[in-house]
Ligand SMILES: [Zn+2]
């Protein structure tokens with residue numbers, strides 16, 4: 667057995683050397699396949715499917731309809747203000763019920779082509795939309811990302827995960843981690859009980875629906891304790907889900923929680 671192990675160890679040298687020599691060829695091969703694939707199926711706009719120069723992009727007309735959030739926002743929930751306001755001005759919702767998270771930011775408004783991309787990610791397995799959305803999130807959430815010790819996605823309920831192949835929040839968190847190099851823990855949070863879909867519920871009913879619905883997975887408590895967590899989700903509506911997740915993370919020992927979503931609704935949800 668020991669001899670086998672030694673043989674295995676000795677094998678690793680030449681095998682590793684051969685693999686290292688093959689790697690550039692494999693990479694060149696992949697590039698060649700890409701060019702061939704682009705000739706056969708040219709890259710298409712993620713939204714309207716007209717041909718574009720590079721994959722994973724929007725065409726110029728679709729891009730012109732995108733509403734990025736760039737102006738003044740509520741320092742709490744990231745609600746965009748239509749006019750300049752004194753620094754630190756919180757919106758009515760944050761004043762009435764201060765959220766458990768420190769700050770939430772979103773790249774764009776939940777409308778136009780980006781809304782279609784997020785819905786595609788959620789319902790249609792359009793995982794190819796994740797890198798573009800993550801790129802926009804990295805820009806909008808640069809400050810939050812710089813301070814974050816760990817990225818954590820909002821978990822899907824197990825039953826819903828069977829219906830959809832992907833957890834869109836996990837896809838976005840993974841794409842963000844790849845892009846920024848921030849550490850990622852995909853399964854830090856779990857659902858403690860089932861919840862109804864939030865669509866169509868009032869702000870109060872949304873909060874009631876998700877109150878106490880999340881908790882930190884016991885095996886992940888050590889990764890959460892004392893850390894600044896950046897919670898990742900696709901859309902922020904009333905902020906009730908983000909608030910419930912933030913409460914669970916703080917209860918699990920997190921030092922602070924901020925929220926980064928691809929999109930958010932433009933009014934108090
Ligand atoms: Zn387009």
Ligand SMILES: [Zn+2]
Pocket residue numbers: 740741742743744745756757758759760761
């Ligand atoms: Zn606010």
